[in-house]
Amino acid sequence: MDYFFTEQQQMIIDTAREITNEKIIPVRAELDEKNQFPRAILQDIAKADLFSIFVPEQYGGLGGGCYDIVLALEELARGCVGVATSYAASALGIFPVMIAGSEEQKLKYLPDIASGARWAAFGLTESNAGSDASGIRTTAVQDGEEWVLNGTKQWITNGGESQIYSIVALTDPSKGARGASIFIVEEGDPGFSYGKKEDKMGIRSSSTRELILKDCRIPKDRLVGKRGTGFITVMKTLDMSRPGIASLGIGLAQAALDEAVLYAKQRVQFGKPIISFQAVQHILADMAIQLEAGRALVYAAARHIDSNPKNMSKASSMCKVFATDMAMKVTTDAVQVLGGYGYMKEYPVEKMMRDAKILQIYEGTNQIQRNVIGQELNKEYS
Amino acid sequence: MHIIVCVKQVPDAKDVRLDPVTNTLAREGVDSIMNPYDRHALEEAVAIKEQQGGTVTVITMGPPQAEAVLREAIACGADDGVLISDRAFAGADTWATSYTLANAVKTLGAFDLILCGKQAIDGDTAQVGPGLAYRLQVPFATCIQKTRKVSSASIEVERMMDDGFDVLRLPLPALMTVVKDINEPRVASLKGKMKAKKAEIRKFSAADIGADPQCIGLAGSPTQVVRVFSPEARGDRKIFSGSVEEQVDQLVECLKAYL
Numbered sequence: 001m002d003y004f005f006t007e008q009q010q011m012i013i014d015t016a017r018e019i020t021n022e023k024i025i026p027v028r029a030e031l032d033e034k035n036q037f038p039r040a041i042l043q044d045i046a047k048a049d050l051f052s053i054f055v056p057e058q059y060g061g062l063g064g065g066c067y068d069i070v071l072a073l074e075e076l077a078r079g080c081v082g083v084a085t086s087y088a089a090s091a092l093g094i095f096p097v098m099i100a101g102s103e104e105q106k107l108k109y110l111p112d113i114a115s116g117a118r119w120a121a122f123g124l125t126e127s128n129a130g131s132d133a134s135g136i137r138t139t140a141v142q143d144g145e146e147w148v149l150n151g152t153k154q155w156i157t158n159g160g161e162s163q164i165y166s167i168v169a170l171t172d173p174s175k176g177a178r179g180a181s182i183f184i185v186e187e188g189d190p191g192f193s194y195g196k197k198e199d200k201m202g203i204r205s206s207s208t209r210e211l212i213l214k215d216c217r218i219p220k221d222r223l224v225g226k227r228g229t230g231f232i233t234v235m236k237t238l239d240m241s242r243p244g245i246a247s248l249g250i251g252l253a254q255a256a257l258d259e260a261v262l263y264a265k266q267r268v269q270f271g272k273p274i275i276s277f278q279a280v281q282h283i284l285a286d287m288a289i290q291l292e293a294g295r296a297l298v299y300a301a302a303r304h305i306d307s308n309p310k311n312m313s314k315a316s317s318m319c320k321v322f323a324t325d326m327a328m329k330v331t332t333d334a335v336q337v338l339g340g341y342g343y344m345k346e347y348p349v350e351k352m353m354r355d356a357k358i359l360q361i362y363e364g365t366n367q368i369q370r371n372v373i374g375q376e377l378n379k380e381y382s
Numbered sequence: 383m384h385i386i387v388c389v390k391q392v393p394d395a396k397d398v399r400l401d402p403v404t405n406t407l408a409r410e411g412v413d414s415i416m417n418p419y420d421r422h423a424l425e426e427a428v429a430i431k432e433q434q435g436g437t438v439t440v441i442t443m444g445p446p447q448a449e450a451v452l453r454e455a456i457a458c459g460a461d462d463g464v465l466i467s468d469r470a471f472a473g474a475d476t477w478a479t480s481y482t483l484a485n486a487v488k489t490l491g492a493f494d495l496i497l498c499g500k501q502a503i504d505g506d507t508a509q510v511g512p513g514l515a516y517r518l519q520v521p522f523a524t525c526i527q528k529t530r531k532v533s534s535a536s537i538e539v540e541r542m543m544d545d546g547f548d549v550l551r552l553p554l555p556a557l558m559t560v561v562k563d564i565n566e567p568r569v570a571s572l573k574g575k576m577k578a579k580k581a582e583i584r585k586f587s588a589a590d591i592g593a594d595p596q597c598i599g600l601a602g603s604p605t606q607v608v609r610v611f612s613p614e615a616r617g618d619r620k621i622f623s624g625s626v627e628e629q630v631d632q633l634v635e636c637l638k639a640y641l
Contacts, residue, residue, distance in 0.1 A: 011575050018569040049572035062572060 001292060003299060005071070012068055015048050016075035024079030031082065031205035032351050037161055038083045038205050045076075045087055046116020054091045056098070059110035065306035066240060070247040070298060077251030078258075081355040082205030084251065086119075088244050089157040089206070092363075093120025095237040096166040096182045100225030105184065109164060121158035123167040123185075123211050124234060126151065131368050133168075133234065134177040138213060140169040145220050147183060149213040152195065157362075159209030160194040163187045167213070168234060171227050180230035184222045191216030202354035238363060239312045242320040243305060245363045246298045249327030249356070253291045256327075256334035256352045260284060263338050263347075274337075283337055287330045294323040314376040317369040324359035325366060331356040383436030383534065385427040386496045388483060388514070389420040389455060391448040392504040400612050416451040419499025421458075423560050425567040427497045428459035430532055437461040439490065443471060443482055449583050457570035457578040464490065468588040473600030476505075480513030482598050485591040487518060495537065496557040500525055511559035522557040523550050527564055 005013065023044045031038055045051065053068050055061025062068075069091060076084035094113045097105050112118040129135035138151025149169055156165075165185045172179030185192055195210030225233055261284055264275035274280045301319035305312045331353040335342035342349045360366045394413040401408045416424075427438045440455040442448050443466040452463030466486045474482060487493065496515070501508035508524070515522030527547060528540040536554055540547040542561050552558070570578075588598055596602060620636065622629040 011572060015569060015572055015575070022569060044569060047571060048569045049574075052572070 001296075008064075009068060009071055012050075012053060012064070013071050013075055016050060016072045017078075019045055019048055019050070020075050020079035024076065024083050028080040028083070028205070029345070029348065029351065031080065033204075033345075035199065035204050037207045038080075038086060039161070041083055042086060042116065042119065050076075050087070051090060051116040052114040054098075055094075055110050055114035059106055059114060061110065061114040065302070066243055067299065067302040067306050070243050070302045073244050074247040074251040074254070074295075074298075077248040078255045079251075080205060081248050081252050081352075081359070082203035084248055085203050085206045085358075086158055086161070088241070088248070089121055090119040090162065091244065092122045092237065092241045093158065093162060093164060093166050095240055096122075096224050096233050097184065099236050099240075100182070100229065100233045102221075102224075104221065105224065109184070113164070118164055119158055119162040120164040120166065121156055121162040122237070123153040123156050123159075123165050125153060125155050127154050131365055134180075134231070136168060136170060136180065138167070138169040139173060140171050140181060140183060142171075142220070143217075146217045147220065147222065149183065149185065149191070149216040149218065151213050153211040153213075155198065155208050156211050158207055159211055160197065161207045165192075165211065166224065167211070168230050169213075171230075175228065177231045179228055180234075181227050182224040182230045182233055183218060184224060185211075185213070185216065185218060189216055189218055201357060202351070203358050235313075239316045240305065242316040242363055242369075243298055243302045245359060246294070246301070246319040246323035249323035249359050250291065250295050250298055252352055252356055252359070253287070253294065253323075253327045253330040256331045256349055257284070257287050257291055259347070259349050259352075260287065260334040260337040263341070280337060283333050287333050290326045291330060294319075294326040298323050311376070313372050317364070317372040317376075320363070321366045321369045321373070324356075327359055328353075328356045383431070383434045383494045383532075384492060385430060385436060385438045386487060386490065386493050387420070387424050387427045387438060387440045387455065387460065388496065388498045388510070389424065389440055389442045389451050390417045390499075390502045390504075391415070391442065391444050391451045392417045392502055395503050400610075414447070414450065416454055417499050417502045417504075419501060419503070419560065419562065420451075421499075421567040422562055422564050423497040423499050424455050424458055424460060425565045426529060426560055427495075428568075429565065430495070430529065431459070434532055434534075436494075439464060439493075441466060441483065441486055441490075443467070443474070443479060443486075452583050453578040453581065454570065456581050457574035458568060459571075459574060462581065462584070464584045464586060466586045466591070468598075470588045470593075470595065470599050473603060474598060475603035475605035476507050476509035476513055477604055478598050478600075478602035479510050480517050481602060482588075482591070482593060483510070483514050484517035485593050486586050487514070489586060489591045492555075494534075494554045496520075496555075498557065498559045500559045500561050508559070511557060515557040518555075518557070520555050520557055521552045522559075523552060524559045526558045526560045529564070 023041050050072055052061040053064040057063040073084055097109055126136050140147045140149045167183045167185045168180055170179050171181040191214045193212045195212045198208040264280050265273055267274045298319045301315040304315045334349045335353050338349055341347050391414045394415045399408045431438050438460045439462055440452055440460040441464045442451055449465050498511035512522055523541050525542045526539045527542040531538040536551050538551045541550055622632045
C-alpha cells in the first residue's frame with residue numbers, strides 16, 4: 001500500500017533498508033546464536049546518521065518526529081529485532097533529557113547521541129518494580145554539591161554497552177511516585193557498575209543487564225527536570241517510545257510474511273506449490289491483513305503524536321498492543337506455514353517467533369497498555 | 383591531502399543477460415550500479431580523509447546518466463564529483479580511457495593519491511588503473527588489501543598475492559587499485575544523501591580537458607571487439623578423491639588420454 005511518504009521519509013526508509021540488507025541480515029543468526037551485541041552494526045547505523053533522526057536540529061540532529069523513527073525502526077526490525085531494540089534503546093534513554101533536561105544537559109549529551117558517538121539507556125525497572133513502576137526502591141540523596149544514588153536496576157536494555165543512563169530514583173521515598181526524579185549517570189561514575197547479564201529467549205543480540213548503584217556519586221547538575229517530577233517524565237517518555245515498539249512488530253511481521261510467502265511458492269507437496277492450496281492461502285491472507293491494519297494504525301498514531309496533542313497515551317498504547325499481538329500471531333503462523341522446516345534453526349522464522357514474544361512484554365505489558373486505554377476511555381466518557 | 387577516486391557505472395551483475403542473437407549485453411531494463419570494487423576504493427579514500435584531513439574528488443567517464451554514481455559517491459563521503467562526458471569519448475578501450483582520465487586529472491590540478499577499484503565487473507580488464515598511472519608518470523600498486531600507514535609523503539600498503547601479501551611503500555603522489563578485502567563500504571548517510579541531492583557536479587568535455595581527438599573514443603582505441611559470446615558450458619568435469627598422491631595418479635592417467 002502506498003503511504004505517500006515525503007522525500008525525506010523515503011530517504012530514511014532506504015537508508016535503514018540498506019543497513020538491514022547489507023549489515024544485519026547476513027549476521028543476524030550468528031548474533032542470535034552467540035548472544036553477541038551488535039556493536040559494529042550500531043556503528044554503521046551511526047555513520048548512516050540514523051541516530052540523528054530523533055535529535056533536534058540545533059543539537060546536531062535531523063529533527064525528525066515519531067513517524068520518522070517508526071519508519072527507521074520498522075526497516076531495522078525486518079532484519080533483526082535484537083539489533084533494532086539496541087538502536088531504539090538509545091532513543092528511549094535520551095528522551096528524558098529531550099523532554100525535561102536543561103539547555104546545558106541538552107548541549108552536553110544530544111550531539112553525541114545524534115552522531116552515535118555515545119549510546120544511551122533507560123533505567124527504570126527493578127526486581128520488584130515492573131508493571132508497577134511506582135514500586136522502585138533506588139534512592140538519591142543530596143550531599144552538598146552531589147547526589148548519592150543507591151539501588152539496583154534490572155533488565156536494562158543496552159546495559160554495559162551504553163555510556164549514558166537515565167536512572168529513575170526516589171528523592172522523597174515517603175511521597176511514592178511523586179517523590180521520583182531522573183538522573184543522568186555516566187559510565188565510569190564512582191559507585192556505578194554492571195551486574196548480571198541475562199540469557200534470553202529472543203532478541204539475544206541485545207544486551208539486557210543489571211545496573212548497580214552503590215553510593216554512586218554524581219554532580220548536582222545531573223538531575224533531569226525538577227525534583228519529584230520523574231514519573232511525569234517517565235510517562236511522557238513511554239508515550240513517545242511505544243509506537244517505536246509497535247513498529248518493531250510491523251517490521252518483524254513483514255519479515256515473517258515475506259519468508260512464509262516465498263517458502264509457500266517454492267515448497268511442493270501433493271505435486272503442487274503449497275501456496276496453491278486454500279488452507280495455506282488463507283493463513284497468508286490473514287497474516288497480510290493483520291499486518292497492514294497494524295501498519296496503518298502505527299503510522300496514524302505516529303502522525304497523531306507528531307501533531308503535539310494534549311494527550312497521546314491512548315493512541316500510543318493502542319498501536320503498541322495491536323502491532324505486537326499481531327507480530328506474535330503472524331510469526332507463529334509463519335512457522336506453521338514452513339512446518340517442520342520453520343521449527344529448525346536453518347530457517348529464520350523460529351528466531352522471529354522467539355523475538356516477537358518480548359514485544360508483548362517490554363515497555364509496558366500489553367495488559368498494562370489495555371489498562372491505560374481503559375482509563376482513557378473512562379475519562380473520555382465522563 | 384587531495385584524493386581522487388575513479389569510479390565507473392556498470393550494469394548490475396545480478397541482472398546481466400546476453401542477447402541470444404547478437405551475443406551482446408542486453409542493457410534494457412537492467413539497473414546501473416557503481417562498480418563494486420570502486421565502492422571499496424571510495425570507502426578507503428573517505429577513511430584516509432577522515433584520518434588525515436583533505437578532500438576526496440570522484441571522477442567518472444561515461445554518458446550523462448553516469449552522474450548518478452557521482453551523487454552516490456558524495457552521499458558516501460566524497461566532497462565533489464566530476465563527470466567526464468562527451469559523445470567523442472564513445473567506444474573507448476582501456477588505452478583511450480586512461481588517456482582521457484589522465485587529461486581530466488591534469489585539468490583538476492595537484493593530487494596526492496588516486497584510488498581505483500581493481501577492475502570493473504563489465505570489462506574485467508584491470509588495465510585502466512595502471513594505464514592512468516603510466517600516463518601521469520606516478521608510481522602505482524594493484525590489488526591492495528590494506529592501507530598500513532599514510533603520511534603526507536608516502537603510503538604503506540599490503541598487496542594481495544596468491545601466497546600471502548607484499549608490503550610496499552609508495553612515495554606520493556601515487557595510484558593504487560584495491561580489492562574487496564580492504565574494507566567494508568559504509569551505507570550512504572542521510573546527511574550525505576541530502577548533500578548529494580544538492581551537490582553541483584562539474585562536467586568536463588573533450589575540449590575542457592584539451593584532449594587530442596585522435597586519442598579518444600573509438601579513434602584512439604587500438605582494441606577492437608570482434609565478437610562477444612558466452613563460452614559453452616563444458617560438461618566433462620571429473621572430481622578425484624583419495625589422498626593427494628592417488629588424486630595426482632588419477633589425473634595423470636586422465637591426461638594421458640589426450641596425448
